[in-house]
Amino acid sequence: MNLKHIAFFMILLFIIGIPTVYAQISMGEKAEQKSVQVVINSSNEIHVKHVITSSTTPKQVNLIDGERTNLKVLDKLGNEMQFGDSGGSIIVFPSQNQTIIEYDLGNVLFLKNNMLTWDFKYLQTTSFILPEEADLIFTNNRPVKLDEKLGITCHGCQMLLEYSINMPKILKNVQVDNKKFVIEIGTFAEINKFNFDQNTKRINFQVSGDKQIVTLVIPQELLSGPYNVFLGDKKIAFSEYINNGTHVWLNMRPDNSGDISITSTTDIGMQKPTTQDDSSNVNQNNNTGFQNTSVYVIIGIIIAIGFAAAIIIMKKKKSASSTELNDNKLEN
Known part of the structure; x- marks a missing residue:
């Protein structure tokens, strides 16, 4: 047995000898995680659960960044297990069964522009269970529709999570040709x-x-897609993230206050001008000018050929008349 093995077993015996260890050490290979689950309740409290597969050697588990409290390491029966705490990660000891790590997480959710926001990074597949009251969810600025799902799953997870609770709804009635339509607007x-x-x-x-x-x-019978959205005269980005066949959900986030207009691209003549460059129009104008020039050149060539033909015919007639005159003189 060499010195490295002796040192390893001495450290291991030291850790095992402490009932609940908070030694600031880091050792072992990364553990294989069967699942990582983040549950956010209606009060925006966060509970995290890691399930670690069985192992015959000590394993290191990185924890999610944040203010961690109520840290527990349990076996599958709920019995507390010994572990080593190194701050941002813990060491779990060999076990024939799965190991469960649980803790509460704070100081990670912030209210920004009326949206609860979490800049999340944890390079493991992570499942999120969100509050039932969450009525609008975004991941990396893209709206997410849960439907009947309980939450979302993020693979190799690095995302900006945003969600709103009880976003105000405004109903606008529109009447067209004796038909009544309702447009719902959700916004703070x-x-x-x-x-x-x-x-x-x-x-x-x-x-x-x-x-x-x-x-x-928006009822599609009132205004069908595809759509354009403008802030003033400038086209802005938007998402069409639900279409149930009768209604479409449009989502936008204007940079500033102003006048919003939504149009259908099927009504080409009705579109507002946009500040974006349109190179296709330039190419079309150039092609049109080229075609007009070609027409003028062809017409000029035809006129020139006709004029030349007329001169040749006149010369032939003049030559024929001269020949006939000479023949008459010879006869006389």
Whole structure:
């Protein structure tokens, strides 16, 4: 037995000799995690659960960053197990059964632009169970629809998680050709001057608030897609993340307050101008000018050929007349 083995067993005996160890050490290979689950309740309290597969050697488990409390290491029967704590990770000892690590996590959720936000990073597949009251969920600025699912799963997880609780809903009634339609708007921003222009097939309203999420549920019979969304005269990004066949959910996050308009791209003549460059129009204009020039050149060539032919014919007639005159003189 060499010195390395002796040192290893001495450290191991030291750790085992302490009932609940909080020694600031780091040892062992990374543990194989069967699952990682993050549960957020209605009070935005977070509970984390790691399930570690059985192992014959000590394993290291990295924990999720945050303010950790109520840390427990249990076997599958719920009995507490000994472990080593190295701050951001713990050492679990060899076990023939799965090891369960649980703790509460705080100081990671922040309210930003009326959305609860978590800049999450943990390079393991992680499942999130979100509050039932969460009515709008975003991952990396993309809206997520849970439907009947309990939560979301993030693989090799690095994401910006955002969700809202009890976002206000505004209902706007629109009547067109004796038919009544309802447009639902979900937002924490203030909405004013809402109207639907039947002639231009355009939804218009004024939004007050910077970087506020706005979600509209639009009847497709009233305004069908594809869509364009403008803030003033500038086209802005949006997401069409649900379409149930009768209604479509449009989501946008304007950088600042202003006038929003939503149009259908099927009504080409009704579109607002956009500040973005349109190289296709430039190419089309260039092609049109080229075609016009070609037409003029062809017409000029035809006129020139006709003029040359007329001169040749006149010369032939003149030559024929001269020949006939000479023949008459010879006869006389």
